[in-house]
């Protein structure tokens with residue numbers, strides 16, 4: 001978590017207005033078992049308002065999500081993948 005906070009603070013200092021910060025979080029998505037799964041996971045995450053970028057790594061079974069923390073949060077991201085059939089958790 002410390003690293004995430006530091007990154008968010010850095011991003012806020014560099015580019016975002018004081019009331020919004022762009023955060024990047026890595027989600028572990030163990031349920032991705034075939035090459036089509038990342039497409040579903042990526043689509044689910046991209047639909048969450050505030051998500052700016054989603055990169056899914058099938059080999060590592062993880063999704064790297066960049067989002068505006070004034071519009072969404074990690075709970076909404078994990079809920080989105082869970083609702084799509086892929087429960088996820090934040091990687092430390």
Ligand SMILES: [Cu+2]
Nearest residue numbers: 033034036037
């Ligand atoms: Cu699949």
